[in-house]
Amino acid sequence: MDWALNLERIVLSLLRPMEDVLPLSVAPTMPFVAHDFGQTFSKSSDALRRIRADIVAGKLQPGQKLSFKFLVTCYDMGTSPLREALCQLAGQGMVELESQRGFRVAPVSRADLEDVIAMRAHAEIYAAGLSITRGNDAWRRNLGDASLAFTLVAAKAGDQRPIDERWEEIHRRFHFALIGACGSPTLLQFCKQISHRYDRYRRIAIPVQAVMAGPAQDHREITQAALSGNSKQAQSLLRRHIDDMAGVVLERYHRGAWMPKD
Amino acid sequence: MDWALNLERIVLSLLRPMEDVLPLSVAPTMPFVAHDFGQTFSKSSDALRRIRADIVAGKLQPGQKLSFKFLVTCYDMGTSPLREALCQLAGQGMVELESQRGFRVAPVSRADLEDVIAMRAHAEIYAAGLSITRGNDAWRRNLGDASLAFTLVAAKAGDQRPIDERWEEIHRRFHFALIGACGSPTLLQFCKQISHRYDRYRRIAIPVQAVMAGPAQDHREITQAALSGNSKQAQSLLRRHIDDMAGVVLERYHRGAWMPKD
DNA sequence: TGGCAGCGCAATTTCGAAAATCCATCGCTG
DNA sequence: CAGCGATGGATTTTCGAAATTGCGCTGCCA
Numbered sequence A, B: 001m002d003w004a005l006n007l008e009r010i011v012l013s014l015l016r017p018m019e020d021v022l023p024l025s026v027a028p029t030m031p032f033v034a035h036d037f038g039q040t041f042s043k044s045s046d047a048l049r050r051i052r053a054d055i056v057a058g059k060l061q062p063g064q065k066l067s068f069k070f071l072v073t074c075y076d077m078g079t080s081p082l083r084e085a086l087c088q089l090a091g092q093g094m095v096e097l098e099s100q101r102g103f104r105v106a107p108v109s110r111a112d113l114e115d116v117i118a119m120r121a122h123a124e125i126y127a128a129g130l131s132i133t134r135g136n137d138a139w140r141r142n143l144g145d146a147s148l149a150f151t152l153v154a155a156k157a158g159d160q161r162p163i164d165e166r167w168e169e170i171h172r173r174f175h176f177a178l179i180g181a182c183g184s185p186t187l188l189q190f191c192k193q194i195s196h197r198y199d200r201y202r203r204i205a206i207p208v209q210a211v212m213a214g215p216a217q218d219h220r221e222i223t224q225a226a227l228s229g230n231s232k233q234a235q236s237l238l239r240r241h242i243d244d245m246a247g248v249v250l251e252r253y254h255r256g257a258w259m260p261k262d
Numbered sequence C: 001t002g003g004c005a006g007c008g009c010a011a012t013t014t015c016g017a018a019a020a021t022c023c024a025t026c027g028c029t030g
Numbered sequence D: 001c002a003g004c005g006a007t008g009g010a011t012t013t014t015c016g017a018a019a020t021t022g023c024g025c026t027g028c029c030a
Helices: A003-015 A031-036 A045-058 A067-075 A081-090 A111-136 A137-153 A165-179 A185-205 A212-225 A231-255 B003-015 B031-036 B041-058 B068-074 B079-091 B110-134 B137-153 B165-179 B184-206 B210-227 B231-255
Strands: A095-097 A103-105 B096-099 B101-105
Touching: A031 A137, A045 A067, A067 A081, A081 A095, A081 B079, A103 A111, A103 B210, A111 A165, A111 A185, A111 A231, A111 B031, A137 B068, A165 A185, A165 A212, A185 A231, A185 B110, A185 B184, A185 B210, A212 A231, A231 B110, B031 B079, B041 B068, B041 B079, B041 B137, B041 B184, B079 B096, B110 B137, B110 B184, B110 B210, B110 B231, B165 B184, B165 B210, B184 B231, B210 B231
Parallel strands: none
Antiparallel strands: A095 A103, B096 B101
């Protein structure tokens, strides 16, 4: 295996944003970046990405009122693109819309967390099964790269660095590389949306990288099973991986339940 | 069983719109209706409902360009609420948004149809299983009512009346009564969205009620299995029901594939 | 003192116009 | 004559202000 070439491909793939899912950044997307990758960005889509990222990162807290006065000064744009973004986020369950009374960040609750965990597990495991059955060589290569990339950034035990956007992106890339060949755009979109909701819980419950050291090993095992076409084993490993993480998140949620903020 | 009281309850339940899913009407929702049922409506939500209904009914054809000039005159409102509605519909896969190039009705294709069918079947059957396990008496009563209501409006064989909004609403009400106790808001919302997409295909493929006479019997059998708590049997009946219908839709689609319109 | 109607402020929602972008056409150049 | 860049019109996108709605306060009345 040509190590240098391999690394280069991985690095390049990390630089390229994963269409509309990954760019989690608070800074506005640069126009030239958008154009370079064949996708035009508007203020609306920027608003969508930035607000979602800030919700997932916990900068906008669960239950927080999102007044337009506040948003206009925060994100430096008119109400129209903001409203558009909030509407889409409402459809994804990231914000709540009460007619004539504005928007607020979707509150957190044990019931919602359990719902999110159950749906994410079911959808992602199902998609993984399809993907492993249907995946071709390009998919296998991409999965290998994503897994390796995650290994490279994975924390050592005891690492107290906070989880940041880069870590999130690489982590997310692995999970979507795994299910990317499932063949169903609808299922993929559902997985994207539910994972954003899940990530918010995980991100608030597990702010530092230390706890996420174990998953690197999980990812490698899942990758191995997936690449060898053993979909049953990959699915059960994935289920264990998701359950383990969900257990930690649930337990932490139960202890220090986050309060809505007004 | 008190027949008159039963009928009255069913009729009443039919008059009440099923929150945001059912009101499929081209006329704007009356304000007093909105207030009466504890939900305020805005022009945006009206636009959402009306446009979605028109897409499902085929009045807005697959692939059709949705220019604001056209929409503003059609729906008699400004661009803001229309834009908001279109954004949400884009998130639900009913319209496509190409940045800076406007909106168009989501095109139809065999691949999309197969995706929609597969996802609808998987999600709805899964939800039905959960619902039957978790449902309480209120759920059973509601399911019985919905099934009976559908029986009452179901067509006799050879009925050439076109499928209208009322038929759609009662049909939809049955399917959601079945899965209503699944316990997962997220899963329910997914089922709602995917069913709208599926309904569009079915509605264009099967414009008259005649073909939909068989399903009434299916519904009764499914209800019976569900009410007796036999989730496995209900699921397999539901699967057969969905597969049968999907087969007809697919076959008709294949014969007379609808062309995009500009 | 408790309750309710009316009033005024603040916030959302909607509109109409300005700005930015795209597309087709035309003219120029090699 | 083909290819490329500029120009004009049409459309989308965004903004700022008007209109509408909700909410809290005050004052009146029982």
